[in-house]
Amino acid sequence: MGKKIVIALGGNALGKNLAEQYAAARITAKTIVDLIEAGNDVVVSHGNGPQVGFINSAISQFTGEPFPMTMSGAMSQAYIGYDLQNVLREELLDRGIKRPVATIVTQVVVDSADPAFQHPTKPIGRFMTAEEAEVARAKGETVMEDAGRGYRVVVPSPKPVEIVEIDSIHTLVDSGHIVIACGGGGIPVVKSGKNHLKGVNAVIDKDFASCTLAQQMNADCLIILTAVEKVAIHFGKENQTNLDTITPEQAAEYISQGEFAPGSMLPKVEAAVQFVRSKEGRYSIITLLEKAKEAIQGKTGTIIR
Ligand SMILES: Nc1ncnc2c1ncn2[C@@H]1O[C@H](COP(=O)(O)OP(=O)(O)O)[C@@H](O)[C@H]1O
Numbered sequence: 001m002g003k004k005i006v007i008a009l010g011g012n013a014l015g016k017n018l019a020e021q022y023a024a025a026r027i028t029a030k031t032i033v034d035l036i037e038a039g040n041d042v043v044v045s046h047g048n049g050p051q052v053g054f055i056n057s058a059i060s061q062f063t064g065e066p067f068p069m070t071m072s073g074a075m076s077q078a079y080i081g082y083d084l085q086n087v088l089r090e091e092l093l094d095r096g097i098k099r100p101v102a103t104i105v106t107q108v109v110v111d112s113a114d115p116a117f118q119h120p121t122k123p124i125g126r127f128m129t130a131e132e133a134e135v136a137r138a139k140g141e142t143v144m145e146d147a148g149r150g151y152r153v154v155v156p157s158p159k160p161v162e163i164v165e166i167d168s169i170h171t172l173v174d175s176g177h178i179v180i181a182c183g184g185g186g187i188p189v190v191k192s193g194k195n196h197l198k199g200v201n202a203v204i205d206k207d208f209a210s211c212t213l214a215q216q217m218n219a220d221c222l223i224i225l226t227a228v229e230k231v232a233i234h235f236g237k238e239n240q241t242n243l244d245t246i247t248p249e250q251a252a253e254y255i256s257q258g259e260f261a262p263g264s265m266l267p268k269v270e271a272a273v274q275f276v277r278s279k280e281g282r283y284s285i286i287t288l289l290e291k292a293k294e295a296i297q298g299k300t301g302t303i304i305r
């Protein structure tokens, strides 16, 4: 019997420009359709770290005033979703599979008292040199080093509490649609007044939002696709050791030893552990975009179960 799988695509793994995004989306589409062809139910989510930063700084520069992060997030869901739904549609049709594909603009409720609002950790936009980082700091941005790859602006990243459009996602999935949802972790909103949802200036981590989505969908497996084939301990050092299959307890131990960089690998491993612990039999895979098919066959990737 097929499995229910939530696949989370990394924003950095989707490339730095439209051509790279399209190329990455095509590779992903093949993997996803392989899974669908094998009888699995697949729901897709994606990151937007680089993209939400590009959109926000471009529009803020153009208008001369700060542009809401929520609008930037919504735009990133639309243009990444557009690429993904098109490549998925084409790959499905090429293989003679008739399944509608749709992207849902998704809002995710966060807690306005989440301490994350006081401690920005989510890297967005492009990678900067140390000199560029100083210029950004002087303009009032919070900037952090990102996993040995350069400096990036960081924004608050509250935890997801509730997916607003979850009923629509269920309805579409139950009627056979391939759904792309919770892009960029979802547009962060807080409940305000009786029925109002107010956008907040933050970027939710898509790994945590995908974990929430996977739990709400009662998925068997959460696959997080990124720019490395395996999670490593002593990452970037001479004694780097890649991890194959680990238990959630081992993963938690490595987390407590500070093995995973905050804002990049840490949320992925934390989300994977949270998903695996949420119900007996659930497992999670972290691997490279183009290795997803092999990883699902147990041939590569880091499997947490
Ligand atoms: N312990 C680790 N093992 C593997 N990769 C790590 C580790 N710590 C940090 N990284 C970095 O994290 C990156 C994945 O995070 P990120 O680029 O933020 O993900 P996304 O693909 O979701 O945008 C990897 O490409 C790698 O550079």
Ligand SMILES: NC(=O)OP(=O)(O)O
Pocket: 009, 010, 011, 012, 046, 047, 048, 049, 050, 184, 185, 203, 204, 205, 206, 207
């Ligand atoms: N929103 C988010 O988590 O994006 P990345 O996957 O690009 O970091």
